[in-house]
Amino acid sequence: MxxxxxxxxxxREKVQQMAEHTMGFLGGAVISGMIYLGxxxxxxxxxxxxxxxxxxxxxxxxxxxxxxxxxxxxxxxAAGLLxxxxxxxxxxxxxxxxxxxxxxxxxxxxxxxxxxxQQMGVIERLPESFKTGLGLPYDAFGPEGARGVExxxxxxxxxxxxxxxxxxxDGVVSKLEAGAKVADVGCGGGVALIKVAEAFPQAECHGYxxxxxxxxxxxxNKAKAGVQNVAxxxxxxxxxxxxxxxxxxxxxxxxxxxxxxxxxxxxxYSALKPDGTxxxxxxxxxxxxxxxxxxxxxxxxxxxxxxMCCMSSAMSTPDGEGLxxxxxxxxxxxxxVGSAGFSRFKRHDFDNPINAYYEVRP
Ligand SMILES: C[S@@+](CC[C@H](N)C(=O)[O-])C[C@H]1O[C@@H](n2cnc3c(N)ncnc32)[C@H](O)[C@@H]1O
Numbered sequence: 001m002x003x004x005x006x007x008x009x010x011x012r013e014k015v016q017q018m019a020e021h022t023m024g025f026l027g028g029a030v031i032s033g034m035i036y037l038g039x040x041x042x043x044x045x046x047x048x049x050x051x052x053x054x055x056x057x058x059x060x061x062x063x064x065x066x067x068x069x070x071x072x073x074x075x076x077x078a079a080g081l082l083x084x085x086x087x088x089x090x091x092x093x094x095x096x097x098x099x100x101x102x103x104x105x106x107x108x109x110x111x112x113x114x115x116x117x118q119q120m121g122v123i124e125r126l127p128e129s130f131k132t133g134l135g136l137p138y139d140a141f142g143p144e145g146a147r148g149v150e151x152x153x154x155x156x157x158x159x160x161x162x163x164x165x166x167x168x169x170d171g172v173v174s175k176l177e178a179g180a181k182v183a184d185v186g187c188g189g190g191v192a193l194i195k196v197a198e199a200f201p202q203a204e205c206h207g208y209x210x211x212x213x214x215x216x217x218x219x220x221n222k223a224k225a226g227v228q229n230v231a232x233x234x235x236x237x238x239x240x241x242x243x244x245x246x247x248x249x250x251x252x253x254x255x256x257x258x259x260x261x262x263x264x265x266x267x268x269y270s271a272l273k274p275d276g277t278x279x280x281x282x283x284x285x286x287x288x289x290x291x292x293x294x295x296x297x298x299x300x301x302x303x304x305x306x307x308m309c310c311m312s313s314a315m316s317t318p319d320g321e322g323l324x325x326x327x328x329x330x331x332x333x334x335x336x337v338g339s340a341g342f343s344r345f346k347r348h349d350f351d352n353p354i355n356a357y358y359e360v361r362p
Pocket of ligand 1 (some may be wrong): 190261
């Protein structure tokens with residue numbers, strides 16, 4: 001800059017605050033890597049219920065190198081994830097175990113870190129996307145990408161979908177009990193659909209996805225659960241039929257990252273019976289950027305996810321609609337489903353800070 005007078009006006013305290021603010025993001029990124037290691041190597045699971053342990057004791061339990069464990073333990077305590085009990089002993093509290101160790105807890109979060117290296121890895125390819133406009137397909141993250149999404153979203157399905165969400169939908173549970181035909185479009189690893197199939201053995205359940213990695217996970221999860229009333233379909237060649245035969249359709253966290261959600265929404269309308277129900281879960285987002293800025297504490301994280309993953313996937317074809325993580329707001333949802341022919345729209349709140357839920361009917 002030719003005019004250097006701006007330097008005289010610089011508020012040094014604000015510079016310091018900005019430096020600390022920025023350093024916090026570097027800290028978050030690095031500590032995320034440490035959480036990834038704790039999950040991958042089973043350290044949180046080993047510490048869960050073990051009481052206060054030293055690095056030597058953890059080394060004995062895990063067969064890992066004491067010096068490396070000591071550094072990791074001290075870092076975890078410094079980050080407030082483990083508690084330091086004195087005498088070189090570290091403990092995973094019961095509350096922290098619900099977030100970091102217990103895969104069946106509704107608060108479990110560590111699973112979402114399992115695709116961190118792949119998510120960070122694609123950043124190298126994004127400058128090209130900023131030039132061309134073309135993003136990366138969902139499968140660019142490899143098998144770990146599908147696994148990370150599955151583990152991040154599964155806790156809510158495990159804890160809340162069947163007991164909390166389904167009974168709130170008009171007439172859906174009685175239809176499921178009687179043997180409804182169900183589809184989950186953008187089913188990912190199939191956790192939600194398998195949960196429904198287990199709870200309602202009379203129901204005929206179909207999952208549709210375009211990701212080879214997600215579909216492979218879905219087949220694995222189906223085999224593990226031993227359910228017979230679920231089939232998964234590759235929507236690339238075996239899309240949901242337009243025969244108005246489905247009683248209940250779900251889409252969980254996928255419309256915003258589809259390249260072309262408009263034809264998928266039309267296909268759902270054509271697949272659903274006239275008295276059927278569609279449950280949409282999508283990212284909780286305010287109608288405007290300004291509202292997200294002021295009222296949405298998850299906005300910085302969600303914009304980052306969007307550039308790395310969701311908007312990238314939504315821009316992965318030349319005609320991509322590009323909604324992105326925060327793009328399927330309630331007004332957008334109302335407009336898009338209304339254009340496809342749906343006439344009834346009801347919002348639900350199922351105590352999930354990440355998602356908004358819409359019950360949509362023809
Ligand atoms: C964020 S994931 C959510 C997966 C799953 N619903 C869950 O909650 O775990 C989005 C999924 O939508 C899928 N998807 C994207 N476009 C699709 C399309 N046109 N048809 C079906 N699935 C699609 C992706 O492959 C991905 O598995």
